[in-house]
Amino acid sequence: MSLTIEVCLTPKLINQHTLEGKIAVVADIFRATSCIVTALSENATAIYPVSTMDECLKLGTQGMLTAGERGGIKIKEFNLGNSPFEYMGKVSGKEVAISTTNGTIALEKSKNAEQVIIGSFLNITATINYLIDQKLPVIIHCAGWKGAPNIEDTLYAGALVHQLIGHDYLAKSDSAKMALDLYRRNKNSLLKIALESDHAKRLKKFGITKDLDFCLQVDKYPNLNGRLMGSKIIKI
Protein backbone atom coordinates (compact mmCIF):
# COMPACT_ATOMS: atom_id res chain seq x y z
CA MET A 1 0.00 0.00 0.00
CA SER A 2 1.35 3.42 -1.00
CA LEU A 3 2.20 6.03 1.57
CA THR A 4 0.08 9.17 1.27
CA ILE A 5 1.05 12.82 0.83
CA GLU A 6 -1.33 15.56 1.83
CA VAL A 7 -0.98 19.29 1.31
CA CYS A 8 -2.39 21.83 3.76
CA LEU A 9 -2.46 25.20 1.98
CA THR A 10 -2.53 27.36 5.11
CA PRO A 11 -2.39 26.86 8.90
CA LYS A 12 -6.07 27.94 8.96
CA LEU A 13 -6.91 24.60 7.31
CA ILE A 14 -4.68 22.35 9.41
CA ASN A 15 -7.68 21.12 11.40
CA GLN A 16 -8.90 19.45 8.20
CA HIS A 17 -5.98 17.03 8.54
CA THR A 18 -4.77 14.59 11.16
CA LEU A 19 -1.09 14.95 11.96
CA GLU A 20 -0.57 11.96 14.23
CA GLY A 21 1.76 9.35 12.79
CA LYS A 22 2.82 11.58 9.89
CA ILE A 23 5.86 13.66 9.02
CA ALA A 24 4.95 17.32 8.64
CA VAL A 25 7.13 19.35 6.28
CA VAL A 26 6.69 23.03 7.11
CA ALA A 27 7.29 25.44 4.23
CA ASP A 28 7.54 29.22 4.41
CA ILE A 29 9.58 29.71 1.26
CA PHE A 30 9.64 33.55 1.34
CA ARG A 31 11.48 33.45 3.74
CA ALA A 32 11.37 31.86 7.20
CA THR A 33 12.12 28.24 6.40
CA SER A 34 14.68 29.27 3.75
CA CYS A 35 16.38 31.34 6.47
CA ILE A 36 16.30 28.49 8.98
CA VAL A 37 17.91 26.07 6.53
CA THR A 38 20.52 28.70 5.68
CA ALA A 39 21.24 29.29 9.37
CA LEU A 40 21.74 25.55 9.91
CA SER A 41 24.09 25.39 6.90
CA GLU A 42 26.03 28.25 8.51
CA ASN A 43 26.38 26.04 11.58
CA ALA A 44 23.98 27.72 13.93
CA THR A 45 23.67 25.31 16.89
CA ALA A 46 19.88 25.53 17.09
CA ILE A 47 16.97 27.72 15.99
CA TYR A 48 14.16 28.48 18.44
CA PRO A 49 10.95 29.48 16.67
CA VAL A 50 8.76 31.61 18.96
CA SER A 51 5.39 33.27 18.43
CA THR A 52 5.92 36.72 19.91
CA MET A 53 8.52 39.47 19.69
CA ASP A 54 8.67 39.52 23.49
CA GLU A 55 9.60 35.84 23.74
CA CYS A 56 12.23 36.42 21.11
CA LEU A 57 13.74 39.39 22.97
CA LYS A 58 13.67 37.42 26.24
CA LEU A 59 15.74 34.64 24.63
CA GLY A 60 18.01 37.41 23.37
CA THR A 61 18.74 38.47 26.94
CA GLN A 62 19.79 34.85 27.59
CA GLY A 63 22.50 35.08 24.93
CA MET A 64 20.71 34.01 21.77
CA LEU A 65 20.72 36.00 18.57
CA THR A 66 17.26 37.39 17.79
CA ALA A 67 15.81 37.24 14.28
CA GLY A 68 12.54 37.80 12.44
CA GLU A 69 10.09 40.13 10.83
CA ARG A 70 6.53 41.37 10.95
CA GLY A 71 4.70 41.96 7.69
CA GLY A 72 7.97 41.36 5.83
CA ILE A 73 9.88 44.11 7.66
CA LYS A 74 12.84 43.63 10.03
CA ILE A 75 12.15 44.34 13.70
CA LYS A 76 14.54 47.03 14.85
CA GLU A 77 15.34 45.54 18.27
CA PHE A 78 16.40 42.23 16.65
CA ASN A 79 19.94 41.25 15.61
CA LEU A 80 18.84 39.76 12.30
CA GLY A 81 15.93 40.22 9.90
CA ASN A 82 14.34 37.58 7.74
CA SER A 83 16.78 37.60 4.82
CA PRO A 84 18.93 34.49 4.35
CA PHE A 85 21.85 36.77 3.54
CA GLU A 86 21.79 38.22 7.07
CA TYR A 87 22.62 34.80 8.50
CA MET A 88 25.79 34.37 6.50
CA GLY A 89 28.98 34.53 8.54
CA LYS A 90 27.06 35.53 11.68
CA VAL A 91 25.50 32.50 13.31
CA SER A 92 28.18 29.79 13.51
CA GLY A 93 28.15 28.14 16.96
CA LYS A 94 25.26 30.30 18.09
CA GLU A 95 21.63 29.76 19.01
CA VAL A 96 19.05 31.89 17.22
CA ALA A 97 15.53 32.81 18.38
CA ILE A 98 13.27 33.56 15.40
CA SER A 99 9.76 35.00 15.16
CA THR A 100 8.04 35.58 11.83
CA THR A 101 4.55 36.43 10.56
CA ASN A 102 3.61 33.02 9.18
CA GLY A 103 6.37 30.44 9.53
CA THR A 104 6.37 30.19 13.29
CA ILE A 105 2.57 29.70 13.34
CA ALA A 106 2.84 26.79 10.90
CA LEU A 107 5.61 25.21 13.01
CA GLU A 108 3.57 25.65 16.19
CA LYS A 109 0.49 24.09 14.59
CA SER A 110 2.48 21.08 13.32
CA LYS A 111 3.51 19.80 16.73
CA ASN A 112 1.10 16.85 16.82
CA ALA A 113 2.94 15.25 13.92
CA GLU A 114 5.29 12.33 14.52
CA GLN A 115 8.11 14.48 13.16
CA VAL A 116 8.32 18.10 11.97
CA ILE A 117 10.95 18.97 9.40
CA ILE A 118 11.87 22.20 7.68
CA GLY A 119 11.10 22.55 3.97
CA SER A 120 12.78 24.79 1.41
CA PHE A 121 13.88 24.60 -2.22
CA LEU A 122 17.45 25.03 -0.92
CA ASN A 123 17.49 21.48 0.46
CA ILE A 124 14.58 19.80 -1.30
CA THR A 125 16.47 16.70 -2.43
CA ALA A 126 17.84 16.13 1.06
CA THR A 127 14.28 16.37 2.37
CA ILE A 128 12.93 13.94 -0.23
CA ASN A 129 15.65 11.42 0.61
CA TYR A 130 14.92 11.79 4.30
CA LEU A 131 11.17 11.34 3.81
CA ILE A 132 11.64 8.20 1.72
CA ASP A 133 13.90 6.80 4.43
CA GLN A 134 11.34 7.36 7.17
CA LYS A 135 8.52 5.44 5.48
CA LEU A 136 5.78 7.56 7.04
CA PRO A 137 2.83 9.38 5.46
CA VAL A 138 3.69 12.99 4.68
CA ILE A 139 1.80 16.23 5.17
CA ILE A 140 3.20 19.40 3.68
CA HIS A 141 2.12 22.34 5.81
CA CYS A 142 2.32 25.59 3.87
CA ALA A 143 2.70 28.68 6.04
CA GLY A 144 0.82 30.91 3.58
CA TRP A 145 0.34 34.61 4.23
CA LYS A 146 -1.70 35.67 7.26
CA GLY A 147 -3.99 32.67 6.90
CA ALA A 148 -4.39 32.74 3.12
CA PRO A 149 -2.76 30.28 0.69
CA ASN A 150 0.19 31.61 -1.30
CA ILE A 151 1.85 30.70 -4.56
CA GLU A 152 5.43 30.08 -3.41
CA ASP A 153 4.61 27.61 -0.62
CA THR A 154 2.08 25.79 -2.82
CA LEU A 155 4.71 25.58 -5.57
CA TYR A 156 7.15 23.99 -3.12
CA ALA A 157 4.46 21.56 -1.96
CA GLY A 158 3.83 20.63 -5.59
CA ALA A 159 7.54 20.03 -6.17
CA LEU A 160 7.64 17.66 -3.21
CA VAL A 161 4.47 15.84 -4.33
CA HIS A 162 5.96 15.55 -7.84
CA GLN A 163 9.10 13.88 -6.50
CA LEU A 164 7.36 11.62 -4.00
CA ILE A 165 4.78 10.19 -6.38
CA GLY A 166 7.80 9.08 -8.42
CA HIS A 167 8.61 6.97 -5.34
CA ASP A 168 5.17 5.36 -5.15
CA TYR A 169 3.55 7.84 -2.78
CA LEU A 170 -0.10 8.68 -3.39
CA ALA A 171 -1.30 12.31 -3.64
CA LYS A 172 -4.21 12.43 -1.22
CA SER A 173 -6.73 15.29 -1.33
CA ASP A 174 -7.44 17.76 -4.08
CA SER A 175 -5.05 20.32 -2.53
CA ALA A 176 -2.13 17.96 -3.19
CA LYS A 177 -3.27 17.42 -6.77
CA MET A 178 -3.70 21.15 -7.37
CA ALA A 179 -0.26 21.90 -5.90
CA LEU A 180 1.21 19.23 -8.18
CA ASP A 181 -0.49 20.76 -11.20
CA LEU A 182 0.80 24.24 -10.28
CA TYR A 183 4.34 22.91 -9.98
CA ARG A 184 4.23 20.90 -13.21
CA ARG A 185 2.98 23.86 -15.17
CA ASN A 186 5.72 26.10 -13.82
CA LYS A 187 8.66 23.85 -13.03
CA ASN A 188 10.87 25.34 -15.72
CA SER A 189 10.22 28.88 -14.58
CA LEU A 190 9.77 28.85 -10.79
CA LEU A 191 10.89 32.45 -10.54
CA LYS A 192 8.38 33.72 -13.11
CA ILE A 193 5.29 32.40 -11.28
CA ALA A 194 6.76 33.13 -7.84
CA LEU A 195 7.32 36.75 -8.85
CA GLU A 196 3.60 37.02 -9.56
CA SER A 197 2.81 36.17 -5.94
CA ASP A 198 1.51 38.84 -3.63
CA HIS A 199 4.38 38.27 -1.25
CA ALA A 200 7.02 38.70 -3.96
CA LYS A 201 5.39 42.02 -4.77
CA ARG A 202 5.52 43.07 -1.12
CA LEU A 203 9.18 42.11 -0.87
CA LYS A 204 10.02 43.91 -4.11
CA LYS A 205 8.47 47.02 -2.64
CA PHE A 206 10.97 46.71 0.22
CA GLY A 207 13.78 46.20 -2.34
CA ILE A 208 14.40 42.58 -1.34
CA THR A 209 14.38 40.94 -4.78
CA LYS A 210 17.72 39.19 -4.31
CA ASP A 211 16.14 37.14 -1.50
CA LEU A 212 13.57 35.79 -3.93
CA ASP A 213 16.24 34.48 -6.31
CA PHE A 214 18.11 33.02 -3.38
CA CYS A 215 15.11 31.20 -1.87
CA LEU A 216 14.18 29.59 -5.20
CA GLN A 217 17.60 27.95 -5.69
CA VAL A 218 17.16 24.19 -5.84
CA ASP A 219 19.56 22.09 -3.76
CA LYS A 220 22.00 24.74 -2.66
CA TYR A 221 22.35 22.58 0.50
CA PRO A 222 22.03 19.07 -0.92
CA ASN A 223 22.68 17.14 2.30
CA LEU A 224 21.10 19.24 4.99
CA ASN A 225 17.85 18.73 6.87
CA GLY A 226 16.40 20.59 9.82
CA ARG A 227 14.08 19.00 12.35
CA LEU A 228 12.02 20.48 15.14
CA MET A 229 12.92 18.64 18.37
CA GLY A 230 10.87 19.94 21.30
CA SER A 231 11.26 23.70 21.14
CA LYS A 232 14.29 23.91 18.88
CA ILE A 233 15.24 23.15 15.30
CA ILE A 234 18.50 21.30 14.77
CA LYS A 235 20.45 19.96 11.85
CA ILE A 236 19.93 16.22 11.23
Add this chain to the structure above:
Amino acid sequence: MSLTIEVCLTPKLINQHTLEGKIAVVADIFRATSCIVTALSENATAIYPVSTMDECLKLGTQGMLTAGERGGIKIKEFNLGNSPFEYMGKVSGKEVAISTTNGTIALEKSKNAEQVIIGSFLNITATINYLIDQKLPVIIHCAGWKGAPNIEDTLYAGALVHQLIGHDYLAKSDSAKMALDLYRRNKNSLLKIALESDHAKRLKKFGITKDLDFCLQVDKYPNLNGRLMGSKIIKI
Protein backbone atom coordinates in the same frame (compact mmCIF):
# COMPACT_ATOMS: atom_id res chain seq x y z
CA MET B 1 -8.87 51.62 -11.53
CA SER B 2 -9.57 47.95 -12.24
CA LEU B 3 -12.20 46.04 -10.32
CA THR B 4 -10.75 43.16 -8.29
CA ILE B 5 -11.57 39.44 -8.29
CA GLU B 6 -10.77 37.34 -5.26
CA VAL B 7 -11.07 33.60 -4.87
CA CYS B 8 -11.92 31.95 -1.56
CA LEU B 9 -11.05 28.25 -1.89
CA THR B 10 -13.32 27.02 0.93
CA PRO B 11 -15.90 28.49 3.34
CA LYS B 12 -13.34 27.85 6.11
CA LEU B 13 -11.27 30.70 4.64
CA ILE B 14 -14.08 33.19 4.03
CA ASN B 15 -13.06 35.21 7.09
CA GLN B 16 -9.84 36.08 5.23
CA HIS B 17 -11.96 38.19 2.88
CA THR B 18 -14.35 41.10 3.25
CA LEU B 19 -17.64 40.58 1.47
CA GLU B 20 -19.24 43.99 1.90
CA GLY B 21 -19.71 45.88 -1.36
CA LYS B 22 -18.80 42.86 -3.48
CA ILE B 23 -20.67 40.32 -5.58
CA ALA B 24 -20.12 36.80 -4.27
CA VAL B 25 -20.37 34.02 -6.83
CA VAL B 26 -20.98 30.75 -4.99
CA ALA B 27 -19.77 27.61 -6.75
CA ASP B 28 -20.45 24.01 -5.80
CA ILE B 29 -19.92 22.49 -9.22
CA PHE B 30 -20.41 18.82 -8.19
CA ARG B 31 -23.35 19.35 -7.77
CA ALA B 32 -25.42 21.82 -5.72
CA THR B 33 -25.05 25.02 -7.75
CA SER B 34 -25.28 23.07 -11.02
CA CYS B 35 -28.55 21.63 -9.72
CA ILE B 36 -29.87 25.03 -8.67
CA VAL B 37 -29.17 26.53 -12.08
CA THR B 38 -30.80 23.51 -13.73
CA ALA B 39 -33.86 23.85 -11.49
CA LEU B 40 -34.20 27.52 -12.46
CA SER B 41 -33.90 26.62 -16.16
CA GLU B 42 -36.70 24.12 -15.55
CA ASN B 43 -38.78 27.02 -14.25
CA ALA B 44 -38.74 26.28 -10.56
CA THR B 45 -40.25 29.40 -8.95
CA ALA B 46 -37.64 29.65 -6.20
CA ILE B 47 -34.99 27.57 -4.45
CA TYR B 48 -34.63 27.79 -0.67
CA PRO B 49 -31.19 26.68 0.51
CA VAL B 50 -31.32 25.48 4.13
CA SER B 51 -28.65 24.12 6.46
CA THR B 52 -30.38 21.14 8.03
CA MET B 53 -32.44 18.19 6.87
CA ASP B 54 -35.10 19.13 9.43
CA GLU B 55 -35.57 22.61 8.01
CA CYS B 56 -35.82 21.08 4.57
CA LEU B 57 -38.47 18.58 5.67
CA LYS B 58 -40.39 21.34 7.45
CA LEU B 59 -40.56 23.36 4.21
CA GLY B 60 -41.67 20.12 2.55
CA THR B 61 -44.71 19.99 4.83
CA GLN B 62 -45.53 23.53 3.63
CA GLY B 63 -45.77 22.32 0.04
CA MET B 64 -42.23 22.68 -1.26
CA LEU B 65 -40.30 19.93 -2.97
CA THR B 66 -37.39 18.74 -0.83
CA ALA B 67 -33.96 18.10 -2.32
CA GLY B 68 -30.40 17.43 -1.30
CA GLU B 69 -27.74 15.01 -0.13
CA ARG B 70 -25.35 14.23 2.66
CA GLY B 71 -21.88 12.97 1.75
CA GLY B 72 -22.96 12.69 -1.88
CA ILE B 73 -25.90 10.36 -1.15
CA LYS B 74 -29.62 11.16 -1.60
CA ILE B 75 -31.63 11.53 1.61
CA LYS B 76 -34.44 9.01 1.53
CA GLU B 77 -37.14 11.28 2.97
CA PHE B 78 -36.51 13.89 0.24
CA ASN B 79 -38.32 14.17 -3.09
CA LEU B 80 -35.15 14.85 -5.06
CA GLY B 81 -31.45 14.06 -4.66
CA ASN B 82 -28.55 16.18 -5.83
CA SER B 83 -28.38 15.14 -9.47
CA PRO B 84 -29.36 17.76 -12.05
CA PHE B 85 -31.21 15.05 -13.97
CA GLU B 86 -33.66 14.62 -11.10
CA TYR B 87 -34.86 18.19 -11.54
CA MET B 88 -35.83 17.73 -15.16
CA GLY B 89 -39.55 17.80 -15.83
CA LYS B 90 -40.35 17.88 -12.11
CA VAL B 91 -39.95 21.38 -10.73
CA SER B 92 -41.77 23.74 -13.10
CA GLY B 93 -43.87 26.24 -11.14
CA LYS B 94 -42.72 24.78 -7.83
CA GLU B 95 -40.62 25.93 -4.91
CA VAL B 96 -37.73 23.68 -3.87
CA ALA B 97 -36.01 23.48 -0.47
CA ILE B 98 -32.45 22.20 -0.83
CA SER B 99 -29.87 21.12 1.73
CA THR B 100 -26.42 19.86 0.70
CA THR B 101 -23.11 19.06 2.38
CA ASN B 102 -21.15 22.05 1.14
CA GLY B 103 -23.13 24.33 -1.14
CA THR B 104 -25.62 25.57 1.41
CA ILE B 105 -22.82 26.44 3.85
CA ALA B 106 -21.08 28.55 1.22
CA LEU B 107 -24.35 30.34 0.41
CA GLU B 108 -25.02 30.97 4.10
CA LYS B 109 -21.52 32.38 4.64
CA SER B 110 -21.82 34.70 1.63
CA LYS B 111 -24.74 36.71 2.97
CA ASN B 112 -22.71 39.81 3.87
CA ALA B 113 -21.95 40.39 0.20
CA GLU B 114 -23.79 43.12 -1.72
CA GLN B 115 -25.18 40.41 -4.00
CA VAL B 116 -24.91 36.61 -3.99
CA ILE B 117 -25.23 34.81 -7.32
CA ILE B 118 -25.08 31.16 -8.28
CA GLY B 119 -22.08 29.93 -10.24
CA SER B 120 -21.84 26.93 -12.56
CA PHE B 121 -20.22 26.02 -15.85
CA LEU B 122 -23.73 25.60 -17.22
CA ASN B 123 -24.32 29.36 -17.25
CA ILE B 124 -20.82 30.81 -16.97
CA THR B 125 -21.14 33.28 -19.85
CA ALA B 126 -24.41 34.60 -18.47
CA THR B 127 -22.68 35.08 -15.12
CA ILE B 128 -19.72 36.87 -16.68
CA ASN B 129 -22.01 39.23 -18.57
CA TYR B 130 -23.98 39.92 -15.41
CA LEU B 131 -20.84 40.61 -13.37
CA ILE B 132 -19.47 43.02 -15.97
CA ASP B 133 -22.79 44.86 -15.96
CA GLN B 134 -22.82 45.28 -12.19
CA LYS B 135 -19.39 46.99 -11.99
CA LEU B 136 -18.65 45.66 -8.51
CA PRO B 137 -15.62 43.79 -7.16
CA VAL B 138 -16.10 40.04 -7.31
CA ILE B 139 -15.37 37.25 -4.85
CA ILE B 140 -15.74 33.67 -6.00
CA HIS B 141 -16.69 31.54 -3.03
CA CYS B 142 -15.87 27.89 -3.64
CA ALA B 143 -17.91 25.46 -1.57
CA GLY B 144 -15.11 22.88 -1.43
CA TRP B 145 -15.59 19.55 0.31
CA LYS B 146 -16.23 19.52 4.06
CA GLY B 147 -13.99 22.54 4.56
CA ALA B 148 -11.16 21.52 2.21
CA PRO B 149 -10.49 23.07 -1.21
CA ASN B 150 -11.48 20.97 -4.22
CA ILE B 151 -10.44 20.80 -7.85
CA GLU B 152 -13.77 21.33 -9.59
CA ASP B 153 -14.77 24.52 -7.77
CA THR B 154 -11.24 25.94 -8.08
CA LEU B 155 -11.32 25.16 -11.80
CA TYR B 156 -14.58 27.07 -12.17
CA ALA B 157 -13.13 29.99 -10.18
CA GLY B 158 -10.13 29.97 -12.53
CA ALA B 159 -12.41 30.02 -15.58
CA LEU B 160 -14.22 33.06 -14.22
CA VAL B 161 -10.95 34.84 -13.37
CA HIS B 162 -9.66 34.04 -16.87
CA GLN B 163 -12.70 35.68 -18.50
CA LEU B 164 -12.87 38.68 -16.18
CA ILE B 165 -9.21 39.69 -16.48
CA GLY B 166 -9.96 39.90 -20.21
CA HIS B 167 -12.39 42.67 -19.18
CA ASP B 168 -9.82 44.60 -17.17
CA TYR B 169 -10.49 43.01 -13.77
CA LEU B 170 -7.47 42.42 -11.54
CA ALA B 171 -6.80 38.99 -9.95
CA LYS B 172 -6.30 39.83 -6.29
CA SER B 173 -4.66 37.34 -3.94
CA ASP B 174 -2.55 34.29 -4.72
CA SER B 175 -5.61 32.02 -4.57
CA ALA B 176 -7.08 33.80 -7.60
CA LYS B 177 -3.78 33.49 -9.47
CA MET B 178 -3.46 29.79 -8.63
CA ALA B 179 -7.04 29.10 -9.69
CA LEU B 180 -6.32 30.92 -12.96
CA ASP B 181 -3.22 28.83 -13.52
CA LEU B 182 -5.14 25.59 -12.83
CA TYR B 183 -7.81 26.59 -15.34
CA ARG B 184 -5.38 27.67 -18.03
CA ARG B 185 -3.44 24.44 -17.77
CA ASN B 186 -6.60 22.36 -18.07
CA LYS B 187 -9.04 24.42 -20.10
CA ASN B 188 -9.03 22.05 -23.04
CA SER B 189 -9.69 19.03 -20.86
CA LEU B 190 -11.87 20.10 -17.94
CA LEU B 191 -13.24 16.61 -17.54
CA LYS B 192 -9.81 14.98 -17.31
CA ILE B 193 -8.62 17.06 -14.33
CA ALA B 194 -12.07 17.09 -12.73
CA LEU B 195 -12.20 13.29 -12.86
CA GLU B 196 -9.00 13.25 -10.79
CA SER B 197 -10.77 15.10 -7.99
CA ASP B 198 -11.63 13.29 -4.80
CA HIS B 199 -15.28 14.16 -5.21
CA ALA B 200 -15.46 12.74 -8.75
CA LYS B 201 -14.05 9.52 -7.35
CA ARG B 202 -16.69 9.47 -4.61
CA LEU B 203 -19.46 10.07 -7.15
CA LYS B 204 -18.08 7.39 -9.48
CA LYS B 205 -18.25 4.99 -6.58
CA PHE B 206 -21.98 5.78 -6.35
CA GLY B 207 -22.30 5.29 -10.14
CA ILE B 208 -23.03 8.95 -10.85
CA THR B 209 -20.54 9.64 -13.64
CA LYS B 210 -23.12 11.09 -16.02
CA ASP B 211 -23.66 13.94 -13.56
CA LEU B 212 -19.99 14.88 -13.87
CA ASP B 213 -20.21 15.24 -17.66
CA PHE B 214 -23.40 17.22 -17.27
CA CYS B 215 -22.03 19.67 -14.70
CA LEU B 216 -18.95 20.43 -16.82
CA GLN B 217 -20.95 21.51 -19.88
CA VAL B 218 -20.14 25.13 -20.70
CA ASP B 219 -23.09 27.43 -21.41
CA LYS B 220 -25.90 24.93 -21.58
CA TYR B 221 -28.01 27.80 -20.17
CA PRO B 222 -26.49 30.83 -21.88
CA ASN B 223 -28.90 33.47 -20.59
CA LEU B 224 -29.76 32.32 -17.10
CA ASN B 225 -28.58 33.67 -13.76
CA GLY B 226 -29.68 32.81 -10.23
CA ARG B 227 -29.50 35.26 -7.35
CA LEU B 228 -30.01 34.79 -3.65
CA MET B 229 -32.63 37.31 -2.49
CA GLY B 230 -33.22 37.06 1.25
CA SER B 231 -33.78 33.38 1.89
CA LYS B 232 -34.53 32.25 -1.67
CA ILE B 233 -32.76 31.93 -4.98
CA ILE B 234 -34.61 33.22 -8.02
CA LYS B 235 -33.95 33.53 -11.73
CA ILE B 236 -32.79 37.00 -12.79
